[in-house]
């Protein structure tokens with residue numbers, strides 16, 4: 001990511017001249033106060049938004065120049081998890097996870113194998129046939145994570161995945177993410193507000209303030225002055 | 228392999244989501260049903276009027292009366308001269324004798340009065356019965372024939388035919404315009420109903436994009452779903468076409484007012500119309516979905 005500036009249509013500039021490099025297999029937190037541009041940064045990485053200036057390369061794809069009709073090429077290399085889960089309410093847990101493979105045309109037996117493996121990894125193998133509204137928030141988030149990793153992405157983007165969960169459930173999710181990071185070697189970038197999580201995990205921490213990068217530390221701590 | 232697999236899935240998913248979103252599907256289906264019924268009726272009417280026109284045109288004959296003095300040899304020459312015209316579909320010759328026999332057979336009064344005629348003093352004239360290729364040019368053709376030596380006079384139902392034809396022409400044009408208009412309105416209505424259906428599934432579409440579905444593979448399930456909706460929506464119109472037209476045909480005994488205005492026989496006709504209706508339903512459903520889903524693919 002080089003010298004990226006991002007401006008929304010209404011004239012709000014959300015990111016200023018950001019330079020960032022993330023290595024394969026890293027686990028990175030993005031922190032900062034409300035409105036500092038965390039979500040915007042993540043949105044640019046999966047090409048929901050386009051920067052007005054600069055270059056973004058994800059896994060060899062020049063995301064900033066990616067055409068609308070080619071966005072799917074990028075999305076297949078990524079897994080994305082949101083605060084609000086974004087599951088299909090009328091599909092079962094199994095179908096929700098399988099969906100990510102079906103739309104890219106995977107064979108049935110392969111889907112079955114991969115979905116079960118992903119659900120096992122997040123610890124939800126027993127609830128295949130449940131619908132999302134029959135699950136707790138933490139369980140729903142784990143379904144969303146399973147969906148994000150089922151096609152074995154190189155990069156997993158998480159925008160406040162624990163935002164709706166209590167501290168205990170949040171730590172469970174973090175364990176799942178750490179597990180994915182270490183066993184599958186997936187690069188993870190996670191935006192969060194949660195002080196305790198950042199302090200406990202001791203990973204690389206990127207701090208944004210008003211759209212600018214103000215610090216980038218290995219094994220960082222949550223900085224109060226950032227807010 | 229891969230496209231087929233995805234296609235198969237799309238068909239499965241289309242049926243599944245028609246039932247999962249049943250109340251919204253029902254709105255689209257009833258919209259399609261109602262408009263297709265009207266389209267079907269307009270289609271039946273316009274094709275029948277078309278048929279009337281064709282029948283009447285086929286029935287139009289120019290009768291050419293030959294001078295009494297003309298002998299059999301000369302007849303052949305006249306025939307050849309008529310045949311030179313490029314608007315001639317067929318020529319049938321009837322000699323005086325044949326006409327007399329025909330007339331005698333047709334009524335007992337004529338039979339009584341003609342019985343004693345000697346063939347030499349037969350006052351009737353031999354005729355050619357001519358069918359033309361293009362009814363529009365009948366007047367021109369008739370006047371050309373009239374000038375041939377040995378032709379006494381030419382006759383065809385000028386005024387009656389012209390009236391009929393111009394009336395049918397108007398009706399034909401009106402029905403064609405009505406059918407096209409209806410189909411356009413149907414597409415418009417269906418696009419809007421399906422837009423509503425799809426609006427409620429914006430989320431589904433955004434999730435599909437999120438997990439890396441290409442634009443094409445996002446459209447396919449919706450397009451197939453539209454096709455399924457169109458097919459279900461054409462069910463009732465098809466039943467109405469089949470049973471309704473059959474009953475109509477039976478009730479009027481296959482003709483309106485005069486044997487000349489014959490209705491089209493139901494047997495292959497209603498099945499062809501049904502096929503057309505199903506096809507229109509499917510295409511319109513597909514177009515509607517395609518249009519509706521396109522909006523959500525631009526980010």
Ligand SMILES: Nc1ncnc2c1ncn2[C@@H]1O[C@H](COP(=O)(O)OP(=O)(O)OP(=O)(O)O)[C@@H](O)[C@H]1O
Nearest residue numbers: 008009010012014033034035036037038039040041
């Ligand atoms: N769709 C949008 N259109 C216009 N401006 C936007 C849009 N989304 C965000 N912004 C603006 O861009 C800035 C950065 O927003 P962003 O969502 O990235 O913040 P954030 O760091 O994720 O905040 P939070 O911690 O509350 O989630 C804010 O000033 C916000 O008002």
Ligand SMILES: [Mg+2]
Nearest residue numbers: 038039040159
């Ligand atoms: Mg945010």
